[in-house]
Amino acid sequence: MYRMRLFAVRHARAFERIYAAVERVMIALDPLFARIGYDRVERPVAAVESVVKGFLFDCRMCGQCALSSTGMSCPMNCPKELRNGPCGGVRPGGYCEVRPQMRCVWVLAWEGAQRMKGGARIHEVLPPVDRTLAGSSSWLRVSREKAAERRAARAAARGTAAREAVARAFPEARASEPATAPLAPEPPAAVNREERRR
Amino acid sequence: MSQSDPSPAYAPPPPGHVSHSRLERVLRAGRFAVTAELNPPDSADPADVFEAARPLAEVADAINATDASGANCHMSSIGISALLTRAGYSTVYQISCRDRNRIAIQGDVLGAAAMGVSNVLCLTGDGVGVGDQPGAKPVFDFDSLTLLRTIRTMRDQGMFLSGRRITRPPQMFLGAAENPCIPPLDWRPERLAKKVEAGAEFIQTNYVYDIPLFEAFMARVRDLGLDRRVFILAGVGPLASAKAARWMRSSVPGIHIPDALIERMEKAAKPAEEGKRICIELIQRIRQIPGVAGVHVMAYRREHQVSEIILESGVLEGRRPGRRGRRAPDSADGAGGGT
Numbered sequence: 001m002y003r004m005r006l007f008a009v010r011h012a013r014a015f016e017r018i019y020a021a022v023e024r025v026m027i028a029l030d031p032l033f034a035r036i037g038y039d040r041v042e043r044p045v046a047a048v049e050s051v052v053k054g055f056l057f058d059c060r061m062c063g064q065c066a067l068s069s070t071g072m073s074c075p076m077n078c079p080k081e082l083r084n085g086p087c088g089g090v091r092p093g094g095y096c097e098v099r100p101q102m103r104c105v106w107v108l109a110w111e112g113a114q115r116m117k118g119g120a121r122i123h124e125v126l127p128p129v130d131r132t133l134a135g136s137s138s139w140l141r142v143s144r145e146k147a148a149e150r151r152a153a154r155a156a157a158r159g160t161a162a163r164e165a166v167a168r169a170f171p172e173a174r175a176s177e178p179a180t181a182p183l184a185p186e187p188p189a190a191v192n193r194e195e196r197r198r
Numbered sequence: 199m200s201q202s203d204p205s206p207a208y209a210p211p212p213p214g215h216v217s218h219s220r221l222e223r224v225l226r227a228g229r230f231a232v233t234a235e236l237n238p239p240d241s242a243d244p245a246d247v248f249e250a251a252r253p254l255a256e257v258a259d260a261i262n263a264t265d266a267s268g269a270n271c272h273m274s275s276i277g278i279s280a281l282l283t284r285a286g287y288s289t290v291y292q293i294s295c296r297d298r299n300r301i302a303i304q305g306d307v308l309g310a311a312a313m314g315v316s317n318v319l320c321l322t323g324d325g326v327g328v329g330d331q332p333g334a335k336p337v338f339d340f341d342s343l344t345l346l347r348t349i350r351t352m353r354d355q356g357m358f359l360s361g362r363r364i365t366r367p368p369q370m371f372l373g374a375a376e377n378p379c380i381p382p383l384d385w386r387p388e389r390l391a392k393k394v395e396a397g398a399e400f401i402q403t404n405y406v407y408d409i410p411l412f413e414a415f416m417a418r419v420r421d422l423g424l425d426r427r428v429f430i431l432a433g434v435g436p437l438a439s440a441k442a443a444r445w446m447r448s449s450v451p452g453i454h455i456p457d458a459l460i461e462r463m464e465k466a467a468k469p470a471e472e473g474k475r476i477c478i479e480l481i482q483r484i485r486q487i488p489g490v491a492g493v494h495v496m497a498y499r500r501e502h503q504v505s506e507i508i509l510e511s512g513v514l515e516g517r518r519p520g521r522r523g524r525r526a527p528d529s530a531d532g533a534g535g536g537t
Contacts, residue, residue: 080295080322080336084343084396085389087322088377088404089451097451098325110385123388125396128300128344128359 002102005058005073012072012112012119015056019068023146026139030147038140046137063133063141069121071112076129078105083126086110159191211369216353216399219316219371220288220522221260225400225429230485230513231492233290233402233431234258234504236282238272247273247281253501255287257508259519260317262402262494265294268450269329276306280313286521290373290402291315294323299339300348304358307349311368319373319402320345324451342374343396350397374398376430378415379408379454387418390428400429402494407455409483416487425489432484435496436503437473440464474503481511 008015033041046061053059053074057067060076066083067074075083079098086106089097094107113119133141155161160183167174167181174181211217215226224231234254239246254261263278279291291310293303307318322342326334340348348359349370356367374393378386390401406412412432419425437443437455440463447455459476466472481493493513497504508514 079325080338080341082322082338082341084341085385085392086382087342087452088375088380089324090377090381091451092381092454094381098327104381107382110382123392123395125343125347125392127347128340131339 001055001058004056005077006103006108008056008072009108009112010115012115013117015072016068016116016118019072022139023142026143027146027150030143033140033143034147038144042137042140045140046135049137049139061135062129063136063138064129065138065142066126068116068118069124069126070106071109071114071116071119071122073105073109073112075105075109081129082106083129085122158186160185215371217316217369217371218314219260220519221290221317221400222371224259224519225491229517230515231259231429231431232257232508232514232519233260233262233492233494234501235262235264235494235496235498236278237498237501238264238275238278240272242273244281247278248285250501251282251287254504255519255521257505257514257519258288258495259492260288260290262290262319263292265292265321265323266297266329267292267294267324269296269324269326269331269334271329271331276310276315279310279315283314283316288317288519288522289315290317290319292319292321293345294321295338295340295342295345296323296326297334297337299337300359303340303345304348304352307352307368307370308364311370316369316371317373317400318349318370319375320349320398321375328449328451343393346372346374346393346397371399372397373400373402375404376401377404377452379404379406379411380452383411383415386415387422387424390419390424391422394424394428398428400431400491402431403433404452405435405455405496406432406480406484407453407459409480411454412484413487416489420489425491429491430489431492431494432487432490433494433496434477434480434484435498436470436477436500436507437463438500439469439473470500470503473500474507477503477507478511481507481513485511485513 050059050061057072057074058077059074062076075081079096080087086104087097090104090107091097091100094104096102096104109122113122163182167183170181174183212223215222221231221233234257236250236254239250251261261282263275263282265275266272275292279289282289293306298306310318320342326332326336349368349372351357351359352364353367353370356364358364376386376390376393393401419430440460443455443460443463446453462476463469463472484490484493495504495507
């Protein structure tokens with residue numbers, strides 16, 4: 001609904017907060033989703049997402065939600081589906097070139113971004129839409145991506161990333177003498193000399 | 199052009215350059231550059247292309263081949279660019295995102311580069327609704343920024359967007375458009391920055407008829423330091439009459455013409471002459487604005503005035519761009535000496 005879309009942009013700051021909260025919940029649910037199987041939760045979550053975001057933002061379920069980078073104005077409502085800002089045809093007063101009765105999605109995005117804490121994200125160049133992901137859940141995608149990122153960060157902090165690289169570089173040693181190129185998770189007491197002394 | 203026209207082996211671009219483009223060389227040398235838009239023929243005859251190019255070539259460092267601008271069908275920009283480039287003209291190959299998807303565009307870029315085209319202008323494109331075939335399917339798989347980033351990836355990383363290797367990357371000087379005089383005005387300079395981030399090395403703006411607006415835009419551009427990162431060519435063009443100006447303003451997307459200019463056209467005894475004079479004045483005022491690297495003349499159906507406008511404005515400072523062919527498209531048309 002166009003009106004609701006305008007409302008979302010006017011309250012972009014509040015929606016930004018809500019969105020951050022939803023994101024945190026989705027990331028926290030990652031172990032649960034992983035246990036049930038992302039494949040099995042995909043369709044019910046996508047259905048909920050489609051209804052909620054459809055009502056609020058006229059969401060088109062592109063599957064690669066960029067709302068937080070576009071002032072909470074969904075770029076897929078642009079008749080040209082631009083992902084990186086307005087075209088050169090914006091009409092006086094900020095109306096759309098193709099649908100003159102509608103305000104330009106990107107003029108709204110710019111207004112929304114001014115109200116948001118992370119509004120500067122609008123300056124980042126977004127890639128073209130991957131059409132194979134249409135209809136899928138962005139929320140679950142965020143959950144998977146961020147959770148994987150966090151796991152990777154934790155692994156790096158523990159030093160396992162470097163250990164994995166060593167194991168990959170010395171595959172023979174890894175096979176014949178695994179302790180020289182270990183890969184199994186290390187308990188803190190095994191790797192922290194300070195803790196061992198205590 | 200068959201066996202007598204073997205594909206030339208292009209050497210790497212000169213140091214500090216990304217392409218063999220003459221436009222790039224002129225701009226990097228700090229000269230005030232001139233580009234001009236060609237009116238594409240509704241014809242399959244190459245002679246029509248050369249005839250349209252001739253009056254522009256003597257004053258333009260590059261000729262823009264539009265890609266179905268205004269969503270009206272004409273000879274393709276890749277066809278025009280290839281013909282002209284092979285005949286020794288310097289061209290800007292325009293790509294609009296409206297009509298082709300990523301597969302077609304990346305292939306076209308390689309094809310154009312293989313034929314020697316070295317400048318490309320990445321555009322979003324007008325909606326299909328304003329054109330002569332409004333029932334067409336709008337594609338818009340890319341937008342101008344993802345298009346820029348894709349061609350830059352092809353050129354600098356030597357790969358398609360899929361990651362597949364390109365054995366001979368396209369050496370293209372990358373351009374984009376900007377529209378400084380229409381909303382959202384306060385965002386336009388930032389949007390320019392985003393285009394530079396995506397890969398733009400030169401900018402050709404839409405028509406600038408409102409100098410104060412353009413000055414404000416350029417001031418912000420300088421504040422952001424963009425004038426040192428991208429060459430900006432301001433778009434200009436002669437108005438034919440007050441009526442034509444009004445029509446352009448209401449019917450062509452993205453054109454802003456102040457009322458004062460239209461009044462001046464209305465009062466003129468010879469509107470066409472007045473339109474030309476206004477255009478020369480605009481060019482001379484634009485020339486004075488710091489950070490502007492050149493002008494881009496779009497004289498739709500007034501191509502015969504382009505040469506006079508540029509020469510009378512004095513911006514070439516004695517330079518004669520012209521045509522530098524390796525060979526003529528036909529023996530009747532002798533090519534100039536190579537440089």
